Amino acid sequence: xxxxxxxxxxxxxxxxxxxxxxxxxxxxxxxxxxxxxxxxxxxxxxxxxxxxxxxxxxxxxxxxxxxxxxxxxxxxxxxxxxxxxxxxxxxxxxxxxxxxxxxxxxxxxxxxxxxxxxxxxxxxxxxxxxxxxxxxxxxxxxxxxxxxxxxxxxxxxxxxxxxxxxxxxxxxxxxxxxxxxxxxxxxxxxxxxxxxxxxxxxxxxxxxxxxxxxxxxxxxxxxxxxxxxxxxxxxxxxxxxxxxxxxxxxxxxxxxxxxx
DNA sequence: GGTCGCCTGGTA
DNA sequence: TACCAGGCGACC
Numbered sequence: 271x272x273x274x275x276x277x278x279x280x281x282x283x284x285x286x287x288x289x290x291x292x293x294x295x296x297x298x299x300x301x302x303x304x305x306x307x308x309x310x311x312x313x314x315x316x317x318x319x320x321x322x323x324x325x326x327x328x329x330x331x332x333x334x335x336x337x338x339x340x341x342x343x344x345x346x347x348x349x350x351x352x353x354x355x356x357x358x359x360x361x362x363x364x365x366x367x368x369x370x371x372x373x374x375x376x377x378x379x380x381x382x383x384x385x386x387x388x389x390x391x392x393x394x395x396x397x398x399x400x401x402x403x404x405x406x407x408x409x410x411x412x413x414x415x416x417x418x419x420x421x422x423x424x425x426x427x428x429x430x431x432x433x434x435x436x437x438x439x440x441x442x443x444x445x446x447x448x449x450x451x452x453x454x455x456x457x458x459x460x461x462x463x464x465x466x467x468x469x470x471x472x473x474x475x476x477x478x479x480x481x482x483x484x485x486x487x488x489x490x491x492x493x494x495x496x497x498x499x500x501x502x503x504x505x506x507x508x509x510x511x512x513x514x515x516x517x518x519x520x521x522x523x524x525x526x527x528x529x530x
Numbered sequence: 531g532g533t534c535g536c537c538t539g540g541t542a
Numbered sequence: 543t544a545c546c547a548g549g550c551g552a553c554c
Contacts, residue, residue: 272549328549343549343550344549345548345549345550346547346548346549347547347548381547381548383548383549383550384549385550429549429550431549431550438548438549439547439548439549518548519547519548519549520546520547520548
């Protein structure tokens with residue numbers, strides 16, 4: 271489930287595999303992806319050279335030599351497969367970029383919830399995205415400014431990419447557990463002290479994610495502190511972890527040591 | 531603000 | 543065979 275740390279890894283892969291390379295062939299292999307990357311954009315991409323790749327929130331941004339930007343979103347199940355143009359096409363390949371040097375990068379996405387979009391030169395890419403959680407512009411004060419206008423619970427607010435960029439369902443739950451804040455707490459009523467704890471917890475969760483192998487399918491789950499642990503004892507106080515639905519999504523939390 | 535549905539593989 | 547996973551846009 272790609273959240274910020276996984277997308278950062280993806281952006282690095284894309285950069286290593288594509289920066290400085292000229293695109294020979296673009297193939298779009300799924301109707302959902304054809305919607306976000308129509309034939310006209312495939313034509314525009316073909317023959318262009320990828321200059322650099324950056325990440326913003328959960329979005330990967332490949333800048334092309336004409337200033338246009340290819341934006342990739344992994345959705346739930348997106349991942350890169352790096353190889354050569356002679357490789358067999360992956361079962362879940364949705365977009366394939368073949369470069370003139372014979373190398374290839376494939377966007378595989380089993381559930382096809384991701385997207386690829388081409389932004390024209392000079393376009394404002396991702397205008398509604400909130401601050402990067404690991405940047406100084408994200409702070410207890412800035413978070414307070416945004417949350418003040420919110421009516422709903424803090425968990426739902428944290429999943430809003432306009433509040434903070436890059437958090438998903440898992441790390442939002444993990445951060446709230448670390449900060450000892452109930453996911454049901456009203457976003458607008460969080461004290462400055464709790465916002466400080468939350469900002470710290472978000473950074474902590476995101477920073478340690480790669481090292482903790484959060485993303486490893488076999489070993490990841492056992493490292494989660496609260497996510498997917500419904501009915502199991504809280505790692506802090508032993509209380510049974512609760513599962514509730516917020517914004518049509520599962521939320522896991524400790525009803526005792528995460529207070530509203 | 532809340533809820534639904536896109537998608538499809540994995541699991542009960 | 544039904545249901546669940548979830549990022550996110552579309553809807554009420």
